[in-house]
Amino acid sequence: MKKNMKNINIFSIAFLIAFTCGLLSAGQLDIPEPDALPETYLEGSKEEKGRQCSKDVAPALGEECSFCHNDEVTDFTEKGNKAKFMTRAAMAIGVKCNYCHAGKKQFTDKLEVAAKMFKLSEMMDIECNYCHSGKDVLTHEGKTAKTAMLLQKWAETGNKKCLECHVEKKQFELNFRGWEILNAQKGLLGM
Numbered sequence: 001m002k003k004n005m006k007n008i009n010i011f012s013i014a015f016l017i018a019f020t021c022g023l024l025s026a027g028q029l030d031i032p033e034p035d036a037l038p039e040t041y042l043e044g045s046k047e048e049k050g051r052q053c054s055k056d057v058a059p060a061l062g063e064e065c066s067f068c069h070n071d072e073v074t075d076f077t078e079k080g081n082k083a084k085f086m087t088r089a090a091m092a093i094g095v096k097c098n099y100c101h102a103g104k105k106q107f108t109d110k111l112e113v114a115a116k117m118f119k120l121s122e123m124m125d126i127e128c129n130y131c132h133s134g135k136d137v138l139t140h141e142g143k144t145a146k147t148a149m150l151l152q153k154w155a156e157t158g159n160k161k162c163l164e165c166h167v168e169k170k171q172f173e174l175n176f177r178g179w180e181i182l183n184a185q186k187g188l189l190g191m
C-alpha cells in the first residue's frame, strides 16, 4: 500500500465533492464534434451493407474488399473480424470509419484520443458503449467517467491514474482506496 490508509488528501476531497455536486459535469475535455452517423450504418440488407462498404468503409481504410472479406463475401478475414469490432466502436461513438481512418495505414487527428480510449476499454474490460451511447451522448457511467477524467487530468496523465481507485479488468469495480473515498463521501452526506 503506497499511501497511508487514513490519509484522505485534498485531492480525494476535491474528487468526492465533484461527485457529490456534479460541479464539473458541464466541463470540457477539449474534444471536437464527430461527423453525424446515419442510422443505418453497416446495418440493413446484405446489399445495403455492401453498398456502404464500397462507399464508406473500403475508401476510409484504403483497402480492397479482400482485406476484410473472402471472395464470396460469406466470411471475414482476420482484419475483417477486427473491422467488426471497430464497427461496434464506431456505432457507440456515432461516427463513420473516416472519423479516425484516412486511407491505408493513415489516421486523422483523432488517432491519439482513440488509441487511449481503446486502451482504457481494454484495461477495464469494457466496450465503448459502456460510456458512449451515440454521437455526443454519454451513458450514466460515461458521465461519471467524464468527471473523473477531468479531475484526474486524464488528457495529460492517462489511463493508469484510474487504477488508483479501480481494479484492472473489473469494469471499474472499486479497490480499497476507492471504497475509502466512497465511504468518506457517504460520511459527508450523512448516509
Ligand code: HEC
Residues within 6 Å of the ligand: 042, 045, 046, 047, 049, 050, 051, 053, 054, 057, 058, 061, 063, 064, 065, 066, 067, 068, 069, 073, 079, 080, 083, 084, 087
Ligand atoms: C475494412 C474492412 C472492410 C472492407 C475493406 C470491406 N468491408 Fe464489407 N463489411 C465489413 C464489415 C465490418 C461489415 C459488417 C459486418 C456485420 O454485419 O457485422 C461488412 C459487410 C459487408 C456485406 C454484408 C455481408 C452480410 O453477410 O451481411 C457486404 C455484401 C460487403 N461488406 C461487401 C463489401 C465489398 C463489396 C467491399 C469492397 C468494395 C467491402 N465489403 C469492403 C468490412 C469491410
Ligand code: HEC
Residues within 6 Å of the ligand: 057, 061, 079, 080, 082, 083, 084, 086, 087, 089, 090, 095, 096, 097, 098, 099, 100, 101, 110, 111, 114, 115, 118
Ligand atoms: C475512434 C476511432 C476509430 C474508428 C471510428 C474506427 N477505427 Fe479502425 N482503427 C482505429 C485505430 C486507432 C486503429 C489502429 C490500432 C489498432 O490496430 O488497434 C484501427 C485499426 C483498424 C483495423 C486494423 C487495420 C490493420 O491494418 O491492421 C481495421 C481493419 C479497422 N480499424 C477497421 C475499421 C472500420 C471498418 C471502421 C468503421 C466501421 C473503423 N475501423 C472505425 C480507430 C478507429
Ligand code: HEC
Residues within 6 Å of the ligand: 028, 029, 030, 031, 032, 033, 034, 089, 090, 093, 110, 113, 114, 117, 118, 120, 121, 126, 127, 128, 129, 130, 131, 132, 136, 138, 141, 142, 143, 145, 146, 149
Ligand atoms: C470509461 C468511459 C469511456 C469508455 C469506455 C470509452 N470512452 Fe470515449 N470518451 C469518454 C468521455 C468521458 C469522453 C469525453 C466526452 C466529452 O467531452 O463530452 C470521451 C470521448 C471520446 C472521443 C472524442 C470525442 C468524440 O466523440 O469524437 C472519442 C473519439 C472516443 N471517446 C472514442 C472512444 C472509443 C472508440 C471507445 C471504445 C474503444 C471509447 N471511447 C470508450 C469516456 C469513455
Ligand code: HEC
Residues within 6 Å of the ligand: 012, 015, 019, 141, 142, 144, 145, 148, 149, 152, 154, 159, 161, 162, 163, 164, 165, 166, 171, 172, 174, 177, 178, 179, 181, 182
Ligand atoms: C481517487 C479515487 C478515484 C480515481 C483516481 C478514479 N475514480 Fe472512478 N470512482 C471513484 C469512486 C469513489 C466511485 C464511486 C462513485 C459513486 O458511486 O458515487 C467511482 C466511480 C466511477 C465510475 C462509475 C462506475 C459504476 O459502476 O457506475 C466510473 C465509470 C469511473 N469511476 C471512471 C473513472 C475513470 C475513467 C478514472 C480515471 C480517469 C477514475 N474513475 C478514477 C473513485 C475514483
